[in-house]
Amino acid sequence: MSQASATPDQFVHRSRRGAELFLLVLALSVGAGAYAAVGLGIEGEIPADMIGYTGWLAALMIAAHVAIRMTAQYADPILLPVVAALNGLGLAVIHRLDLANNSSFARQQLIWMTLGVALFILTITLLRDHRILQRYTYTSGLLAIGLLLLPMMPIIGNEVRGARIWINVAGFSFQPGEVAKLLLVITFSGYLVLHRDALALAGRRLLFVDLPRGRDLGPILGMWLVSLGILVFQRDLGSSLMFFGMFLVLLYVATERPGWLVVGGTLFAGGAFLGFQAFSHVRNRFEIWLSPFDYVDRSPGSGQLVESMFGMAWGGLIGRGFGEGQPWRIPFAESDFIIGAIGEELGLTGVMAVILLFAIIVERGLRTALVCRDGFGKLVATGLATIVALQVFVVVGGVTTLIPLTGLTTPFLSYGGSSLVANWVLVGLLLRISDQARRPLPGVEEPYATYDSGADEATQVVKVVKP
Amino acid sequence: MNKPIRTVGVFCMLLFIALLAQSTNLQFFRSGELNDRPENRRVLEARFSAERGSILAGETEVALSVPVDDRYEYQRQYPLAGQYAHMTGWFYFGGASALERSQNAVLSGDDPSLFVNQLSDLLANRNPAGSNVGLTIDPAVQEVAFEQLAAQGEDVQGSVVALEPSTGRILASVSLPTYDPNQLALRDVGDVQDNYQALYDDESNPLTNRSVATTLPPGSTFKLVTAAAYLEDHPDVDANSQVPGGNSYQLPGTRTSIANGGRSCGDTTVSLTQAMEQSCNTTFLQLAVEEGQEGMTEIAEAFGFNADPAADYPGTSASAYPENASDDLLAKSGIGQQDVRATPLQMAMVAAAIANDGVLMEPYLIDRVTSPDGETITRHEPEERAEVVSSRTAGVLQELMVNTVEQGTARQARIDGVEVGGKTGTAENCDGCRPYAWFVSYGERDGQQVAVAVMLQNVSDNVTISGGGLGGPIAKAVMEQALGVGE
Numbered sequence: 001m002s003q004a005s006a007t008p009d010q011f012v013h014r015s016r017r018g019a020e021l022f023l024l025v026l027a028l029s030v031g032a033g034a035y036a037a038v039g040l041g042i043e044g045e046i047p048a049d050m051i052g053y054t055g056w057l058a059a060l061m062i063a064a065h066v067a068i069r070m071t072a073q074y075a076d077p078i079l080l081p082v083v084a085a086l087n088g089l090g091l092a093v094i095h096r097l098d099l100a101n102n103s104s105f106a107r108q109q110l111i112w113m114t115l116g117v118a119l120f121i122l123t124i125t126l127l128r129d130h131r132i133l134q135r136y137t138y139t140s141g142l143l144a145i146g147l148l149l150l151p152m153m154p155i156i157g158n159e160v161r162g163a164r165i166w167i168n169v170a171g172f173s174f175q176p177g178e179v180a181k182l183l184l185v186i187t188f189s190g191y192l193v194l195h196r197d198a199l200a201l202a203g204r205r206l207l208f209v210d211l212p213r214g215r216d217l218g219p220i221l222g223m224w225l226v227s228l229g230i231l232v233f234q235r236d237l238g239s240s241l242m243f244f245g246m247f248l249v250l251l252y253v254a255t256e257r258p259g260w261l262v263v264g265g266t267l268f269a270g271g272a273f274l275g276f277q278a279f280s281h282v283r284n285r286f287e288i289w290l291s292p293f294d295y296v297d298r299s300p301g302s303g304q305l306v307e308s309m310f311g312m313a314w315g316g317l318i319g320r321g322f323g324e325g326q327p328w329r330i331p332f333a334e335s336d337f338i339i340g341a342i343g344e345e346l347g348l349t350g351v352m353a354v355i356l357l358f359a360i361i362v363e364r365g366l367r368t369a370l371v372c373r374d375g376f377g378k379l380v381a382t383g384l385a386t387i388v389a390l391q392v393f394v395v396v397g398g399v400t401t402l403i404p405l406t407g408l409t410t411p412f413l414s415y416g417g418s419s420l421v422a423n424w425v426l427v428g429l430l431l432r433i434s435d436q437a438r439r440p441l442p443g444v445e446e447p448y449a450t451y452d453s454g455a456d457e458a459t460q461v462v463k464v465v466k467p
Numbered sequence: 468m469n470k471p472i473r474t475v476g477v478f479c480m481l482l483f484i485a486l487l488a489q490s491t492n493l494q495f496f497r498s499g500e501l502n503d504r505p506e507n508r509r510v511l512e513a514r515f516s517a518e519r520g521s522i523l524a525g526e527t528e529v530a531l532s533v534p535v536d537d538r539y540e541y542q543r544q545y546p547l548a549g550q551y552a553h554m555t556g557w558f559y560f561g562g563a564s565a566l567e568r569s570q571n572a573v574l575s576g577d578d579p580s581l582f583v584n585q586l587s588d589l590l591a592n593r594n595p596a597g598s599n600v601g602l603t604i605d606p607a608v609q610e611v612a613f614e615q616l617a618a619q620g621e622d623v624q625g626s627v628v629a630l631e632p633s634t635g636r637i638l639a640s641v642s643l644p645t646y647d648p649n650q651l652a653l654r655d656v657g658d659v660q661d662n663y664q665a666l667y668d669d670e671s672n673p674l675t676n677r678s679v680a681t682t683l684p685p686g687s688t689f690k691l692v693t694a695a696a697y698l699e700d701h702p703d704v705d706a707n708s709q710v711p712g713g714n715s716y717q718l719p720g721t722r723t724s725i726a727n728g729g730r731s732c733g734d735t736t737v738s739l740t741q742a743m744e745q746s747c748n749t750t751f752l753q754l755a756v757e758e759g760q761e762g763m764t765e766i767a768e769a770f771g772f773n774a775d776p777a778a779d780y781p782g783t784s785a786s787a788y789p790e791n792a793s794d795d796l797l798a799k800s801g802i803g804q805q806d807v808r809a810t811p812l813q814m815a816m817v818a819a820a821i822a823n824d825g826v827l828m829e830p831y832l833i834d835r836v837t838s839p840d841g842e843t844i845t846r847h848e849p850e851e852r853a854e855v856v857s858s859r860t861a862g863v864l865q866e867l868m869v870n871t872v873e874q875g876t877a878r879q880a881r882i883d884g885v886e887v888g889g890k891t892g893t894a895e896n897c898d899g900c901r902p903y904a905w906f907v908s909y910g911e912r913d914g915q916q917v918a919v920a921v922m923l924q925n926v927s928d929n930v931t932i933s934g935g936g937l938g939g940p941i942a943k944a945v946m947e948q949a950l951g952v953g954e
Contacts, residue, residue, distance in 0.1 A: 249478075253471040296506060306506070312494050313501035314509045326509050348494040352487055359483040366476045370469055378468050382475060389479040393486060402489040 013371075013438035016077035017069050023081030024061050031057050031088015034322070038096040041323025056110070057088060060117045067121040071128070072435035079364050079434070082357050083412055083427050087113055087420070089354070090413035092322075093334075093341050100328035105415045112417040116424030123428030130433045134376045137190025144183035147176035148226070152233060165236050177230075177239045178409075178422035181246070181387055182429070188247055189379035191219065192254035196375070200255035223247045224267045228275075235281055238398075238406035242390045244268055249386045250379055253369075289404035304331045308340030308399055312351070319347025334415040336407050339399045354413070355396065361427075362389045368434040377433045384426050515560055516540050520574040520597035520839065522555050522566060524604040530555045530567065530648075532597075543567075543652045549645035550613045553676035554602065554832065556781070557648035559659050565676075566832075569781040570600045573836050581836075581844065598844060601835040603636035605629075608917075611948040612639040615941040616921075624925040625903075626677035626811040629945050630918045632819035632909065634849040635828030637777070638917065638949055640812070642677040644669075677924065679776075679783040682808035686894030688907040688920075689803025690751045691817055691864060694743065696758045696766040698860040704739065706866045711757075712737030716749040718795035725752060725799075743867040744875030746891065748802050755801020756794055763800065764788055769855040771816045771827065772809070779847070780832040786813035803892060811922040814907045819918035820853075821868065822888070822909035825861035827852045864888075868909070877908065879939025882952055886911045891938065901925065906938025910946035917949035 032054040039047035047053065061084050068075050091113065095106035127133070133140075151157040156167045166173050192199070227244040230236050248264035275282040281300070288295045288302040292309065295302040307330045315325060327333050327341035334341075343351045365385025372378045391408055398405035409419040493501075502510050516539045522530035529551040532541040543558045545551065556565025563571060572578035576597040612627040619625070622644075629639035650662045666674050675681060698704055712733035715726040725748050732747035742750035755763055767788035768774070775785045789796065789806035799805040812830060820827035829852040836844045856864070868888025871877045877889035892905030906921040921938035947953060 249475055253468050253475060256468065256471050293504070293506075309493060310501055310504070310507045310509055312490070313498035314507075314513075316494055316498050326512070329509065343490065343494060348490060351490045351494065355483055355486050355490070359480070362479050362483075363476070366472055366479070369472050375468060378472065382472055386475065386479070389482055393482045396486050397489065400486065400489045400493050402485060 012440045013074055015073050017065075017073070020068070020077035020080060021065060023078065024065055024084060027081040027085035027088060028054070028058055028061055030085040031091060034089050034092030035095060037322045038092050038099070041321055042096065042099050056114075057084075057091075060084075060114060064117050064120055067124055068431065068435075070125075072124050072431055074438040074440075075124070075431040075435035076364050076368060076438070079361060079427055079431055082360050082364075083424070086354065086357055086412040087116075089342075090338065090410075090415075093327075093338055093345075093413070094415050096322055096345070097327060097334045097341060103334075105334050108417070109415050109420065112420045113424075115417070116421045119421055120424040120428040123425050124432050124435075127429075127432055130377055130380060130429065130436060131374060133186050133380070134190045134193070137187055137194075140183040141187035141191075144180040144187060145226070147180040147183070148230065148234075150176045165234050165239065175409075175416065175418040177236070178416075178418040181239075181243065182384075182422060182426055184243060185246065185250075185380055185383035185387065188223075188250045189376055189383055192250055193375040193379055195219075196254040199251070199260075200257055221267075224264075224271065228271050232275075232279070235279075236407065237275075237282065237285065237404075238391075238394045238408035241268075241394055241406065242387060242408065244271075245390045246383055246386045250383050253382050254375075254379060285404045285406065289401060292401065304337060305399070305401070305405055307331070308333075308337045308343075309401065311340050311344035312400070315344040315347045315350075317348050319343070319345050319350055321345060335409060336395060336414065337399055338410050338413045338415075339396050342413075355392070358388065358392045358411070361385070362392075364434075365430050368430055368437055372433055372437040377436060381430060381433045381437075384430050387426070388423075511560070512539070514575055514577075517575055518596045518839075519543065519558070520576070520599040522551075522570075522574070523599055523601045523837075524551065524606045524609060527606040529602075529606075530558075537654070539654070542654070545648040545652070548647045548649060550609060550641070551604075552645045552648045553642045553678065553782075554604070554640060554780075555648060557651040559652045559656065560654075561656050561659070565781045566600065569779075570833070573598050573600055581838075596839040598839065599837045599841075600833055601837060603631075603638065603832055603834045603847075604640065605638045605949065608639040608945060608949045609641065612641045612941070612945045613643075615944045616641050616643050619923065619926050619937065619941075622671070622925060623923070624671055624677070625921070625923040626681070627922075627941060627945060628678050628811040628815040628920045629949055630812075630815045630819045630830055632823035632916045632918050633828065635819070635830045635852070636834070636849070637780070637812075637830050637832050639919075639945060640676075640678040640780075640832070642675070644671050644673040646673045671925075676782055677811065677922065679780055679810050679812045681922075681924070682784055682786055682810050682813075683903065683922065683924065684805070684807050684894045685803040685809040685814055686892030686905050687746045687748075687803060688814055688817070688890045688892035688905045689807055689809070690743065690746065690801070691821065691868070691890055691907070692767055692770055693751045693754050693758070693763070693801040694739070694867065695770075695821075695856050695860055695864060696762050697754045698863050699766065699856050700758065700762060702859070704863075706740040706863055706870070707738050709736040710739050710742055710750055711735070711753040712742060712747055713749045716752045716798075718752070718798050719756060720793065721795045723795070725749070725802075739863075740867055740870045743890070744871050746871075746876050751801045752798040753801075756798045758801075760790070760792060760797055763797065764790065766855070767807075769827070769853045770820060771813055771852070776812060776816065776852075777830040777832060780812075780830070783812070784810060786810050804894060811920045813920075814905065814922070815918050815920035818868075818888075818890075818907045818909045818920065819916075820855045821861050821864045822911065822916050822918050823861075824858040825854060825856040827855045865909075872908070877906070877939060879936065880906070880908050880943045880946070882910065882943060882947060882950075884912070885946070885950060885952060887943075887946065889939070889942065904937050906942050908939075908942045908946065910950050912950040912952065915950055917946050919945050919949075921945075 036046050091106055091109055094109050098106050150167045151165050165175055165177050227240045230240040251260045292302040292306050296306050322345050325344035327344050330337045330340050362385045365381055369378045369381035391411055394406055395408040395410050397403040409416045411423045518541055519532040521528045529547050530545050533544050535542045554566055556567045558567040574597045581598055608629055616625055616627050625643055627641040631638055646666050651659050653659050713735055715724045717724045727748050730745040732749055772786045772788040775783050777783055787808040796805050800807050829850045831847055835846045838844055865888055872880050872887045872889045876891045880887050880889045887910045889908035893902050904923040909918040919942045921941045923937050
């Protein structure tokens with residue numbers, strides 16, 4: 001193909017929209033198939049609204065696909081199908097728990113998914129170039145801080161199960177932190193892309209590690225304080241770890257200096273130690289992690305965690321099958337512990353598939369960062385991918401007792417409007433950046449557009465593009 | 468910036484590998500350990516909802532799982548209620564008792580010995596079903612024993628045990644008062660606890676299996692053991708030989724004298740057969756002293772005292788013969804008083820060993836395990852427990868017991884055309900308590916044998932308690948049924 005001949009270091013990507021459409025059909029079959037399996041497993045029949053439900057899912061996916069075709073022709077073809085499959089599976093599992101618990105979370109989640117897809121389409125349609133976001137570096141920073149402070153406000157702030165991360169507005173509860181994570185990625189990327197030279201070059205060497213200058217420590221200390229603040233005032237271990245980890249990764253990527261990781265890691269360890277010393281809820285989480293069975297009957301105890309462990313063990317390699325397990329034994333299985341419900345009824349096979357789907361999202365995000373041509377885009381893509389990786393690690397690692405449990409939603413799977421909507425926007429941003437990154441450069445594409453594939457490549461003018 | 472992005476990629480990969488490894492650890496390597504934790508209600512419920520095997524007596528199902536239309540799919544039922552309650556026990560959500568508990572692995576199908584069945588269930592994609600436990604109990608004999616004992620009155624407390632002497636099969640095991648296990652196998656655990664508490668608080672102890680768990684002084688029936696010890700040591704003695712007798716006997720080292728309740732036991736000596744027929748206390752007090760602690764203990768333990776019998780019968784207690792007794796107490800042990808304690812099963816074993824020419828077969832309750840479609844998976848083979856006495860001694864003892872039925876205290880057990888040997892006993896557990904009655908016997912007809920022990924701990928207040936009068940007719944009816952008399 002002619003476009004592949006651009007330059008040695010500027011591989012020209014194909015648009016691959018057909019592949020995306022094919023993968024979307026597979027993703028739809030995951031969502032619809034799981035929904036049918038839930039109906040068969042629990043009520044013994046295909047759900048009555050099967051056609052309507054499948055049609056709705058298909059309509060959402062086609063809308064997203066068409067929007068990509070029209071506005072982001074070169075966007076990564078794998079991200080959307082993977083996200084759609086996860087969202088569809090999550091809906092089916094929530095529906096399964098609804099049938100057991102007599103709740104109606106799945107219906108609400110479908111509404112949230114619709115809103116998420118709408119915002120996804122808006123994101124890629126309105127935002128034609130991600131670099132525009134760089135203008136809002138400080139605005140989004142302020143906005144993020146404001147959002148993070150909202151749950152602390154009287155009246156609208158709301159404490160749920162020990163964590164003060166919710167707000168209630170007009171009957172809707174919302175987790176501002178989920179939106180703040182996107183804004184913070186933009187803020188950090190905008191800040192770091194401007195100051196990376198100062199952060200990277202100044203400093204002194206100590207024992208093979210380049211340590212940064214004292215005055216450059218300002219931002220990292222500031223972020224450390226924000227994370228500590230989230231930990232202290234909102235009692236939210238998970239978000240705190242996620243924000244700080246994402247910030248450290250971006251700092252490292254921007255400066256290419258591992259020294260920042262040393263500084264940040266030390267700060268994190270110090271903060272974690274302080275938190276452990278000062279706060280009983282942190283200590284409690286840690287002790288539960290060490291010996292979950294000693295805390296089953298206590299409050300705050302490990303009943304939820306232990307039930308989830310039992311469920312996963314009961315599921316074994318291939319799971320009990322939808323309707324054959326007892327995931328309703330896990331309190332709030334539809335949100336933080338949805339992996340436990342999947343592990344019980346779909347087995348280790350299902351859990352591994354889910355983890356690998358998340359790994360694919362992260363891999364596609366980092367690949368986008370690699371091929372992106374501008375520093376800001378690289379940082380944003382890295383930050384978004386890292387957020388997904390850390391969030392999945394924190395929540396799945398917590399549920400499987402790899403690390404102490406901290407409350408976070410599992411992206412795209414868990415019930416929760418703010419999380420779902422924010423993650424759909426996250427994917428929209430990633431797709432926008434990947435479209436920008438994979439799109440043939442205007443100056444390269446147009447002169448060769450008239451060549452047909454039989455042209456003699458040796459005679460082509462090679463235009464070197466400096467990234 | 469690409470180099471650190473690649474490093475971040477490797478880092479994220481490590482995170483995901485750690486998650487994959489940990490979920491494998493949890494769902495594969497640790498799943499067995501987690502499934503076995505007692506607080507894991509998933510596993511409890513799954514076991515509770517599984518189709519459990521039946522407990523059978525002959526072809527009669529005495530415990531079975533019936534499909535019902537609720538969450539747990541099966542309800543455990545006990546069609547004969549109290550008749551088998553002490554053997555089957557009950558099965559409910561919180562647990563199980565007696566055979567339901569001890570045979571749980573077989574009944575639920577989890578037992579490793581059922582591996583081949585489990586494999587074929589798996590290959591045929593069937594729900595694994597539990598296997599059936601077949602008892603040695605003969606349902607007709609059990610029914611006769613139950614009804615005969617129950618006929619003694621509403622407040623009767625007692626037990627009947629029947630054994631097949633040549634094999635050790637337990638043909639009947641009745642204990643009264645009893646309870647309805649269906650009331651303890653209800654869905655509602657709270658109701659079960661209430662019903663259990665009521666039974667537990669009941670002063671007549673309906674939950675106690677008097678066949679194997681209640682030990683009481685066996686009284687005069689123990690004279691068979693004393694006679695056995697004496698006969699083993701004196702090869703020249705037969706039924707007509709003279710043994711020490713007399714109207715009363717002063718216990719060594721005491722001023723207490725024991726008499727014979729007015730029965731004729733000679734002036735100084737009496738024939739052995741008369742001593743047994745008339746249940747002469749003076750004779751067996753002296754024989755026990757003559758045999759000494761060692762000789763008595765040896766023979767008592769050979770009959771099964773001081774050890775748990777019937778390993779597959781849940782809840783058995785060991786019968787006791789005292790150690791290191793002073794001579795006066797040793798003498799009293801010779802007539803089954805003082806610290807001698809026996810279960811009805813133990814006294815049936817004594818009669819069975821005598822009937823089986825001195826060889827005691829290990830009693831057993833579980834005959835076979837069968838697959839859900841009725842094929843036998845394992846069958847219990849009879850085992851010899853001990854050669855208690857020589858066949859000569861056994862022959863003399865048989866003669867003594869037959870004479871006791873023919874012309875002695877055990878006349879009520881006579882059956883025309885059947886060789887029946889028996890021995891009565893009446894004993895007190897304490898001064899002034901109501902006495903209780905024993906009756907031990909065996910019957911033989913056309914080479915077929917049965918040994919029966921009847922124990923009556925308490926009957927209605929207006930009934931005079933005597934071993935022969937109350938126990939004899941019950942034993943007779945049970946033997947008739949077991950030997951097929953009148954069919």
